[in-house]
Amino acid sequence: MAAQSWNPFSCCVRGAAAVDDDYESPSGDKGSPRSPLKSLSSSGTLSPEELSLTLSGSNLHAFTYAELRAATANFSRANYLGCGGFGPVYKGAVDDNLRPGLAAQPVAVKYLDLDCGTQGHQEWLAEVFFLGQLRHKNLVKLIGYCYEDEHRMLVYEFMVAGSLEKHLFKSINGSLPWMTRMKIAVGAAKGLAFLHGADPPVIYRDFKASNILLDSDYNTKLSDFGLAKDGPQGDATHVTTRVMGTHGYAAPEYIMTGHLTAKSDVYSFGVVLLELLSGRQSVDRSRRSREQNLVDWARPYLKRSEKLHQVIDSALECQYSCKGAEVAALVAYKCLSQNPKSRPSMREVVKALEPVLGMDDFFPAGPFVLTIVVEEDKMMDMKVETEEKQQSHHQKHQDRHRHKYPGSAIHGDIVIHGDNGQVAGFTGTLRRQQRTLSYHRERGA
Template identity: 65%
Template sequence: MGGCLSAEEPNKASASPSIADQRKDRSEPNGVSLLPPAKDVEDLRIIAGYGNVNVFTHNELKASTKNFRPDQILGEGGFGIVYKGVIDENVRPGFKYTQVAVKVLNLEGVQGDKEWLAEVNYLGQLSYPNLVKLVGYCCEGDYRLLVYEYMPCGSLEKHLFRRMSVAMPWSTRMKIALGAAKGLAFLHGSERPIIYRDFKTSNILLDADYNAKLSDFGLAKEGPMGDETHVSTRVVGTKGYAAPEYIMTGHLTARSDVYGFGVVLLEMLTGKKAMDKNRPPREQNLVDWARPLLMHSRKLLKLIDSRMEGQYSNKVATEVAGLAYRCLSQNPKGRPTMNQVVEILESIQEPDIKGEMLLHSGGNSVTLFEAPKMYNNTSNESSTKKKEDTKVHGRKRTKNGSGRSKSEPPMDFNVSSPSPDSDGQHQDGEPNSTINRIAETSVD
């Protein structure tokens, strides 16, 4: 691999225009225009990075992670191992104390310079509250490392699917869903849309207040412009999250990301993984099994994660289920835009459920993680509970519907389930990413 700018060389990036100066039209939301991306590592050396991104030496990052000590490991994915570190005066004189996550490229792994460079190209230029911040990078000799802001609460995957009785509360899930939606909407609103291509729970990281930030831009790609309807590309991503039309044709649009968002929203509603071979055969693919049930209010009682009972109203749960249903449409044009998704999720944040019948009455919401201010303990064991339970469960059962629009074809493709999840953060795929990631040859 070629060499790259060392920390001793002058960083010419300071002369580059800031993100604010790159805006095409300040009246347009998310209207960001990117500088020409570096085509390879040597090109990046000439560009000398972007904006405020730091270029670190390998020795500096070695010192920041205590010589890449095993007890500093946060996780491991298809890219490589991620370490917790600290960059301060002892690492680089004059540097303000900063906790970081250092991702080290595995030279023998499934990802390489291309994915590493994509991270630098995009996160080196983009700045937004719902995108993880790239503090810096190192490409000294054969070393390829990325340095991110440290996210104390790890990934959404880590909390959503933890094997214990307590669960992430409804309000927290909706807050995270909104933050992640804003991140995608920002990317799609660039002068040339940026398609994320790998939207999943392990790539949604959480700060100390459970604000969601998108990470892992190794598979991100610029989308169609002008009269273009799509871009043709090789099919990559994670099984269970990729849009059906993208899998079948390689045609990529912003609506492909919307489908992935729908899968994650469905996971947040149900507390179940997108793919799980441990479930009964007909339920192993979550979308195939659950989507037809989303438009039937009575069936939502069984579909929604039972650990969140009493935390949401009938009205709000129905709205969220309807949003997931539309995002998962087989017809890309039937899916909403991410800006529309943001509007819907903003309208249901912290709903006033007073006077409304709860889908699940009774039970206790549980204080979880390190942010107790976000959760309220409730107890609803009164006689009203018994009356409502009788009212809900005593209704006459109706014939089940398919839940699919007549204009939509049935889902006729099957994908295998991903490998077991890791409990780390800042990971970009599961440990066995060759199984987890889709990799079919097409046009790139």
């Protein structure tokens, strides 16, 4: 099959700039811009009262340390979920008597590790600030925070299915089905598109599989906004910042120059989409040297549909849409362009990927079972043919021997009887005939 051109991609994203009902206004009021992060952090140390005043109207709850300690059973080991970007995370529960308007629900409580220093506090503040103002179905919901003495905590909705990283690389319950993977990809793309469309725009900066959380229906929620930054405004083309993020996901131009744009997130999305397609991690030191970096190894295969099977996760067992895989591969290829200007916007990515959810041209399971049987039959036939050739060669040798030594006892038809009168063995022709009969019985002939 000839190499795919980029015309199909261009067609499927044409008109992508149109407003989609899925995209909610960042502050719930269309046309009302949110406050940029620098307006909050430039003033230096912020008191709890000042933070509460800044976030008024955000519907965030300010919890006390005692309330969250009770909600997590004193941060018990049994409730420990893992370690997040700046500290441990615990499962907890709040009831509807704790705050007016707060429904009883399970929650995740992220506790800032004080050893993180000033950087940890800034990341905590960024997360409160961004998630306090931004609401979208593909962003994890921040319920509240604790800012009391030395305690810094964040309280989120509890995501029962955990992270995408866990399901792709650490699951003991089998592989994610194709449609679930594409559903996750589309949801994540919508979350990023929403951030990039905010006023001012938000650059996520740390988009990776471990920051994509899933609910019980595998709906996608982006989490961990500690490294998020306000995007360029006015005539600015980029934001210059210290290089931070995760190796294997960060865009090459950002690593080289520190110049951050929304297209940096697009590159990171391409890496995660490639992980969803391949079932491989962005960096895997356990593989052969040329396959350790997923993008370097896989990107050349994404351009040609006849090579794509080398990238698709074998755990899917061929149960995926051929057309859908080609579309997703083309999107990933474009997102992973070395030139940021050649990458699509996240709105364009959403428009390109959404139709994949309706593509059901899966491989039927039957022919693959048949192929295996045919291969087994071929191997058996080859074995039989070899044995028959060996038998024919042996027969010719025996004929030559009989002609040369006609009186030899080995050519006689002698039956050997045991002490009990039963046949104990054969010699000569009868032995050969018995071997042939046993051979065909074993084959079922």
